[in-house]
Amino acid sequence: MPQPLPSKEQTLFRSLVKHYEGKQYKKGLKAAEQILRKHPNHGDTQAMKALILNSQNQGDEAFTLCKLALKNDMKSHICWHVYGLLWRSVKNYEEAIKAYKFALRIEPNSLNILRDLALLQCQIRDYEGYIESRRKMMQERPQLRQNWTALAVAYHLAGNFAEAENILKTYEETLKQTPPKTDLEHSEATLYKNTIIAESGDTERALKHLDEVVRNSLDRTAALELRAKYLLKLGRSQEAEKAYRTLLDRNSEYRAYFDELEKTLGLSRSNAADIEKLKELYESYANKNERNDAARRIPLDFLKGDAFKTAVDQYLRRKLNKGVPSTFPNIKSLYRDPEKKAVIEELVLGYASDKQTNGSAQGEVNGDTSDRFEQSVLYFLAQHYNYVRSRDLKKANEYIDRLLEKDPKSVDYNQTKARIYKHAGDVQKASETINHARELDERDRYINTKCAKYQLRNNENENALNTMSKFTRNETVGGPLGDLHDMQCMWYLIEDGEAYVRQQKWGLALKRFTAIADIFDVWHEDQFDFHSFSLRKGQIRAYIDMVRWEDHLRDHPFFTRAAVQAVKIYLKLADNPRLSNADQTDLDKLDPVERKKAEKKAKKEREKAEKAEAEKKAAAAAKATAKGDDGETKKEDTDPSGEKLLQTKEPLEAALRFLRPMLELSPLNLEAQIVGFEVHLKREKYLLALKCLQSAQEIEPENPKLHEQSVRFRQAISKLSEPLPSQVSQVIKESFTTPSTDADLEAFNNDFLEKHSQSASHLQSAYNVRYLLDNSSKSQNEEDLKKILDLSDVTIEQAEAGLALLSEWKSDEEVKDDYRAKAASRWSGATVFKK
Incomplete structure (x- = not known):
């Protein structure tokens, strides 16, 4: 039980809690000090004071004070609850859960503690514990719909569909009257119940339930999509066709509807007999709306021969006559088929040489249209010959130069010229050209970011940051780079890091790649607030999608790209620890006399730097509360150049932060398996190294890197100083057979x-x-x-x-x-x- 306080101090304590909840921390501390002057060992007050200190970024003091509070009052649920909140603030969820459970032993029916415990259990995917916590909350407050919905969500996430549906059904039966149509929470809950029924595998019942609730659903599109999906799955093709046609009437540019409509009609693109029917289907939709693009573009994917030539001719003339800049990007996927690529090239070259009709589909001559069509054709050909499947950079240059003669101030033409230089390997000219394109329209954010990307490819880090600063909040803490971090501009951070890798500035490169990993950590932590927010707002289906997306968060290409590069740097550090000290690397290149002088100079500089670091730490407290130009609290970066990251004592252990998520969540990523092999081989974890090697071979058996790794693995296990444990040795002997144990590695390589x-x-x-x-x-x-x-x-x-x-x-x-x-x-x- 909490220690009792006199009436006056009890009133002060209640105001202390209100001040904390209202973020009036100074008033809260003042109230806490008043109580502690008379009752210095009052645990609850000490705990609340610790909570306020933690909110003021004084975490160490907060933990010390909270432990003292627990010592003074071990039986206070408030002290244990606060202790859990402190652990939660430092992302140690396991310790926080332990503290919450201690608090619940003392105060089993506290909704606040139950809620905090449930949120953490969902965050760490402890669904069994989450179910139990949500059941207790529902029993304490059964009148709240969100408590029932939350319990259903808990069962759903745990895979118990029947119980999840039963919970929602039970609550609906308690309603004395049907909620109005405008009740968003009820509308979402009914659709959510429907998705649970469908996921359980009972599509027939899901359709029946949907037909009962569809009229009252506020998300009309989602309801129609679900109904069409169920009908198709049940083989009720005629009804499914009608459903998808209804959806296409609402949105005739959504390709997925067309794909499903083809299935309902039983038409196959690989069946020659169905091609004509498919063609008629898309023509019917194209004739309905003159502006419809999907119905004209999709047939190009399955038509062949003369039918394709006629259709693509009409499509290209239509787009090029209008001067649509995205014509080539829209059709370049057809280039996977060499015959189609040849037809398109022949047609467009024909347009370029046709002087009589100027490409007009009706053979009419119009000055403006003719000129626009000619430029569109030349632009298409420039992109065509610049594209990897039809690359001829000499021709691409000829066409783009003709366009630049006509319109030297075109941003698109100059950008394409830069892209041609890039593909030719001339990153310097590419950077200069796209910067010229940027200067032609300084208000265009897209060309600005493209320019920065090209500058980074040319290792112009400062110029790229200056370019990006034209569209960033430069008054923020850290300037343009700080704003790019705050805005989580990952493409920039990755390109910046890769530029530093090329310049062998390993510390700065690691800094950028670590920033990417930190962003993904933030994304993971950000879901915490949605565990309660989504239930309050009734957005359950979106919440379930988010939780499932978070479960596969780190298989995102941005994370794997940054992680692979970071692991490679740590592998270099493991091979050559001197890389962590650039000065030492440079000293190795000097003769003994010069080296001695340089070492003496370096020692003085080191002493000077240590003194400056001490002064910096002394001023850290003042800087912690300093404000930037935009009024935000400055966050002191103690390692702006990444030197501390670089000077890690255990580079292979540091690499695991990046490697483990990749191997767990991106098992089909070849690069991840390759670097995983390298790390585990150096750590002498031979079974893990073999697992990576075999996984990579399953992904791409003929990858040349795997040949190298196979030979190196065979060498490694044949030259061990001490024999492996018998079980490990047996697994390797049975699993690793190429090259064989007695193979001549030289002959194997030949x-x-x-x-x-x-x-x-x-x-x-x-x-x-x-x-x-x-x-x-x-x-x-x-x-x-x-x-x-x-x-x-x-x-x-x-x-x-x-x-x-x-x-x-x-x-x-x-x-x-x-x-x-x-x-x-x-x-x-x-x-x-x-x-």
Whole structure:
């Protein structure tokens, strides 16, 4: 039981609680001090004071005071509740749950404690505990619909559909009168109940229930979509067809409706007999609305031969006559079919050379239309020859130059010119050209961000930040970069980090990639508020979608891209700890006399930096409450250049923060498995390394990197200083058979070399394995690596990978220069081969 207080102090305590809830922290502290002057060991007051201190960013003091409060009053549910809130604030949910459970032993019916416990249990996906907490809350306050709905959600998330439906049904039976049609919470709850029935597998009953509630549903579109889906699933094709046609009348540009309508009609795109019927179907919708695009574009996916040529001719003329800039992006997916690509190229080249009709579908000549059509055709051809499946950069340049002669101030034309330079490997000219395009329209946010991206690809980090600053709140804490962090602009942070990787500024690169991981942590934490908010607002279906999305949050491409790069940096640090000290790396290159002088100078600079750091810490308290120009509290960044991240003692352990989520949530990501193998091999966790290797082989068996890793794994387990445990050894023996235990690794590599003699990537891997098996083959490898540049289909990226291999082999600069010269003769514009 809480320690009793006299009447006056009890009133003060109640005002203390109100001040905390109203965020009037100064008044709250004043009230707490008044009580503690007379009752210095009053646990509840100490706990509330700790809560206020924690809200003022004084976490250490708050924990110390709360522990003292618990010591003074171990049987106070308030002290235990506050202790749980403090743990929750530092994201230690397990400890917070323990504290809440202690509080509930003392005060079993406290709704506040039950609510906080339930929210944490949902956050950590403890659905059994969540069900129990929600059941107690419902029993305490059965008159609130959201308590019943929350219990149904708990059962639903736990996979118990029958009980979830039963809870919702039981509450509906308690209603004395049907809620009005305008009751949003009731409308959402009925549709939510319907989705539970459908997920349980009883589609027939779900349809019957939906027909009963559809008229009262406020989300008309969702109800119609569900009904159409159920009808199709039940094989009631005629009714499903009618349902999807109703949806198409509401939105005739939504492709998914067309896809489902094809299924209801039993039409297959692979069946030649159905193609004509499909064509008639889409023509009927195209004729209904002159502006409808989907009904004209979708048939191009399945039509072939003369029918395709006629349809794509009409489609292209229609778009090009109107001067639609997105014509090429809209149809480039057709280029997967070489025949269709050839037809499109023939048609558009015909438009360019046709002087009589100027491409007019009706053969009419109009000055403005003719000029617009001509420019559209040239723009299409420039994009066509710049596209990877039909690339001819020389022709692309010719067409875009003709357009720039006509309209040198066109942002689109200049941007395409920059893109052509990028594909030619000339990132310097690409950056300059797109910056010129940006200057033509400084109010266009899209071209501004594109320009920043190109500048980062050219390693112009400062220029890119300056470009981005034109559309950021620069008065915020940290300036433009701080605002980009606050706005979670991940594409910029990733590109910025990758630019620092190319410049070998490992600390700054790690800083950016860690910022990406932090953003995903924030997204994970942000769901906490929605566990209660969504129930209050009655948005249950959206809430369920969010929870399921959060469960797969870290398989997002932005996270995996940043995580792979971060893991690679930590692998470099594990191989070469000196990378964490750039000065030491530079010293190694000096002669002994110069090195001694440099070390003495570095020592003085270190002492100076340590003194400055001490002064910085002394001023930290004042800076913690300082305000930026926009009035926000400044957050002091104690490691702006990422040096502390770089100086980790355990780089492989640090890499696990990035690696584990990838392997758990993105098991089909090849890059994740490849870097996972590297990390676990270095950690001597051989079974985990083998698991990554086998997972990667299931994804892409012929990937050249896996050949290298297989050979290295066989080497590693055959050269162990101590034998592996018998069980581990047995698993490896049974699971890892290629190359076999007694295989001649050199012969195994030669077979691989012969099998993939025309693939640049495979050849590079084979030469690297040859180098690993026998260092004396280095000169031969260097010569063979250079010959790869003669292959007809070798790409700039593969040539760049070859240059990286030479650095890995520590080849002489003369060898690298020869390689660069040969590569530059093939890709004359590529800046990566210019020293």
